[in-house]
Amino acid sequence: MTEATPQLDTFPMERERAFDPPDLLTHWREEAPIRPLTFADGHEGWIVTGYAPARAILADSRFSSRPELMHSPIPERSARLQSFIVPPGFFIRMDEPEHTRYRRLLTGQFTVRRMRLLEPRIEEITRDHLDAMERQGPPADLVRDFALPIPSLVICELLGVPYDDREKFQRDSAVLLRLGSSVDQITAAMADLLTYLHDLVMRKMKEPADDLLSGLIAGGELTDRELAGIGLLLLVAGHETTANMLALGTFALLSNPPQMAALRRDPTLIQNAVEELLRYLSIVHLGPIRTALEDVEIDGHLIRTGQSVLLALTAANRDPGRFEGADTLDVSRSAQGHLAFGHGIHQCLGQQLARVEMRIGYPALLARFPGLALAVPADQVPMRTDMAIYGVHRLPVTW
Amino acid sequence: MKINADTDRCIGAGMCALSLPEVFDQSEEDGTVVVLDPEPPDSMKTGVTRAVNLCPSGALSVEE
Ligand code: HEM
């Protein structure tokens, strides 16, 4: 005799097609843009796949970002949350008013105007990497030779982290982002990075330079441990994200020849193209996750105190109720209002930097290599379904 | 039309300054919103509405 086991809905990470969210998420959005989800530890929470409720919850201060309240759909992450202690200064995992204090100390450094001042240097860094690719000749791995080094070097210079140490922190941050990393591996990588940044902060206290960390030290409002936590957050958030947009975005354009042709024909489309690629690709493909601090009713559903809600940005950004023809990449549309950088008080601090890097990066790459093409069949490009930030592990290209 | 900006709510995301630089800027000091033109002409209504809707923190509002 068999007993019917209840059907538990768990979060899908594997995808049917490289650029589209898992079909199950799309199906869920069509069925119910907010529905129950079973998290990895058995917690009964919610998943939101519709644009409007996702945006509303991200802007709602009755939902918390604190990890100790949070449940994860990924077993390895779930195991880690209980033991995760938020380092001082790691404000992405804090609520108001702690969050506000840190964010306020940083926003002045990341304004639209400040980021525009970086343009000449970012152009130069981009040119140097394209020169090196050209010298070496095809094929190249676009991730290793272009997409990863450019944002890495930019964030290192901005923060005042020696780029020569990159092997170390890129290895550690890959451990943090790998969904299968064990609790021990993550704890070790985190401790390692914090020690590294703490040493750096102590050095800068003695020998200040013209960089963001030195500026924060001079401001005198933060302790050395807070500075290390902020440095950790900015360093990890600052290089893996734009790097994946640059590589995955190029892959998407190479896979959509009419869109690539449109962008090559009319370079003024770049601003729209960047927003559209952000929307279409939504590389933050796991969450964000929030937890209700009190009972909240959304669209007729009662989210109870303590329940976690996964905001599926990939699906929300493909909501046809918000974006017409949402599943089509259209570099000429205005995709403003997309949720790729999140929404609410945690909306990406580095978004204006990421925009400048992409607005410079894509056109420079396309202009340099008019014959840019994949060097392997598209289905052999290794996708980052195993990482917290989506993208490609490698992108072999030729020209 | 009159624009109200609540700098205590503002998180300096810069969506306003990015989408409508004629009306919005960000302070050099803490990145919070600076309204350059609190009473812009009605011809800018679409742009202002867009900027207000893009603001992630709900810091901006418009009075008719
Ligand atoms: C295309 C590239 C990027 C994407 C798609 C992206 C995406 C996001 C998202 C979705 C969030 C919100 C997380 C949440 O609500 O829990 C976020 C927050 C954040 N991002 Fe980014 N990001 C990018 C680039 C960057 C860069 C270049 C930096 C470097 C400075 C950065 C620094 C941060 C920080 C510090 C936060 C936390 C903000 C807060 O909690 O107030 N990001 N990002």
Ligand code: SF4
């Ligand atoms: S968009 Fe909103 S949060 Fe961002 S700077 Fe303008 S007012 Fe502040």
